[in-house]
Amino acid sequence: MPITFKQVAHTYNPDSPLSYAALKNVNLDIAEGKVTAIIGETGSGKSTLVQHLNALLLPSEGKIEIIDKIIYAQEKPKNLKDLRKQVGLVFQFPEYQLFEETIEKDISFGPKNFGVSEEEAKQKAKQMLSIVGLDESYLERSPFDLSGGQKRRIAIAGILAMDPQVLVLDEPTAGLDPQGAKDMMQLFVRMNKEFHKTVLIVTHDMEHVLQYCDEVVVMQNGEVAQTCDVRSFFEQIALLEQLHINPPAVIRLREELRRKGFTIDKTILDIDELARVVASEVKMHE
Template identity: 65%
Template sequence: MSILFEKVSHTYSPDTPFSYAALTDVDLEITEGKMTAIIGATGSGKTTLVQHLNALLLPTSGKLTILERVIEAGVQPKKLKSLRKDVGLVFQFPEYQLFEETILKDIIFGPKNFGVSEEDAIQKAREVMKLVDLDMSYLDKSPLDLSGGQKRRVAIAGILAMEPKVLVLDEPTAGLDPQGSQQMMGLFRKLNKELNKTVLIVTHDMEHVLNYCDEVVVVKDGKIFCKQDVKTFFKQESLCEELNILPPAIVQLRNACLKCGMNLPDDCFTVDELAKAISKQVKHHE
């Protein structure tokens, strides 16, 4: 058990006319070692939820346990520096994380802040630049000279340079083209499976949820609506309709075939699986 929310609520601007309850009595356990998608409508509380994970936001009430550290409402949290090394958060807007004169200085800022020598930090910067598929020539450039997608890659590189145990990503593929999105999601999957990092991704892309994630958490109106494994979630057409979620294309195609009278298994989640199931149906009716 690496992350546990217990009756966590968060209210912005409390005791003012602008008070707004973004989270209410959230109970949630994030499975260690899994890749978990956080989904929900805009304004549902997803970003507020994940910003509690490295204490950028503190609970108004309740408590959460993160990698054996307890953060409780009304109690000054301890060991925040080590927590923010272990839990790396990539913001939805990369501009929030890029502030140095050059990309190299941006990436090595985190490791140096945690006691890594400049020489080792530079070596780590080169390693993570390769991971996010950026040429070394970018290291001497200003972040202001980059495209939106390149800024996002640099922001991710800066977090990876600190070697976090938990990686939290808020809309990490926004601004990337389809090929870039696929490469980035493949990287996160590799970090999860090969390096055993717990990965949380806030996303609206259901294709990414199905193809890369193990579990899905649905946030609705500041509360946890449900937590399920991904395949179980997408088997429930009525639930997706209730949440106004458009399922991945392969799930939509399977549902359309079912409505046409085909008797298909409910675990067809790839083109090959669905094609084989349809082929059996066609042969059965010949």
């Protein structure tokens, strides 16, 4: 079933001089089994939106339907522990959440907290370590002796060890070098394709949205400005400009070539296809 927001609003510090409406009348369906990007300018409500998915924040108004749970306004949901097992939320810089002496203990913590035996939790730690691209030699190491990218993998492994149905990632590639960011995004797509996780990614990186995501939700001033598939979204050049979104490089190049007089269909989103079209048109005019 999809994740559904129905007339959801969220106000920080209500009934005070610091009151701020971060979400306003959000009506939204997020497809199950897809990789969905949540995008928008800073302050648009992206992080506030996703923190409602496992009830870290409760709606001030409206309700959220997720998996087999309903989160009502200002009402702590029943079976909150089960909800947080099913919806894994990975914060920006998740490596700051590491705290145990060893990597094995850190990854095992979540499953043990949800009633899994010591032995099974250790097996999950080994399995998740492999899935995030690290071998068993890391199990007895301190998480604080690793590189930033490795720490992030360990933190994500700890979330995956609880086997959530929905994986929510808030700026998961922030601070990583290009190869590290690529590895992270490929990991999330693998979790979607091979392990059938619904993946939501809050991001500012339009290159990642184009390459790795299926759907797009655009937030603007606390409201949903647009929802559609990735291809349709990046075909709407006027909308991108209106939302102050810098398109991926291939689209910027395509539009510049169109301004220079090349006849290029706006549906082209692949650099190799773009190169073939340009080469063909140049050859025609030789």
